[in-house]
Amino acid sequence: MIQRRHVLLLAALWALVWGAGVFASADDATALVKRTSERMLTTLEARRAEVNKNPAIIFGMIDDILAPHFDFEKITQGALGPHWREATPAQQQALTNGFKQVLVRTYARSLLNYSGQEIRYLPVKPGSRDNTVTVSTEVRAPGATPIPIDYRMYDNGAGWKVYDVIVNNASLVNNYRSSFSTEIRQKGIDGLIIKLGEMNRKGSDSTGGKGQG
Structure with a gap:
């Protein structure tokens, strides 16, 4: 349901976009x-040896550092498109x-393989x-073409949150929208919920543990 290039690059996607507090201007998003x-x-x-023994530890690290600063409901709503309105609140x-x-699990698998690629930070756009910015970055590895990664973020009044990520001009939200729509047409909303499960x-099997619930 997700192209391999996204799986390989999510280490760059999520490790780059978090923080806390209220930020005065769009320029602060890049910082x-x-x-x-x-x-x-x-x-x-710092915890590499510990993580190598028990890869599931990485889920807690992601929850603590990254996850609070994603708007997962907005991301999910974007990925479902008009089907979101068909779903009950539950x-x-x-x-x-x-x-x-x-x-989170896709990112965790990629982060476990992170090997020091350089990240270049470009001016915010x-x-x-209103109240939205795009933070542009490039991921550089020796002998490889730089990979552009853009983060679409909005200020919800309490700080910046990510609502989409663009990798090589491909939207993460739009990439899932097609496969989610197909699953819903074939098996309904509950079918998609089962598929995600x-x-x-x-994902738990591939990272050596159950991770987050």
Whole structure:
């Protein structure tokens, strides 16, 4: 349900975009990205031996450092498109929880393989709507073409939150929208909820533990 390139790059996607507090201007979004990227990667390196023995530990690290600064409901709503309105409040919550776990587990697998690629931070750009910005970065590895990664963020009054990530001009939200729509047409909203659960069980097996619930 997700292209391989996204799986390989989510280490760069999520490790770059978090922080806390209220930020006075759009310019602070880039500083936030850089500061929290360094915190995530420093924490990983400090606990590398521990994580190598028990990879599931990485889920707690992601929950503590990254997850609070994603708007997972907004991300899920974007991925479902018009189907979001067809879901009951209980189904919307189940979809949000399931999709959050899919994204966290996908990122965790990639982060375990992070090997020091350089991250270049570019000037922030205004978004298409008020209180939104796009933070642009490039991930550079020796001998490889730089990979552009843009973070679409909005200020919810308490700080910046991410609502989409663009990798090589491909939207993470739009990438899932097609597969989610197909699943809903074939098996309904509950079928997609079941599918997300299956993906998370497989993700637990691939990272050596159950991780977050």
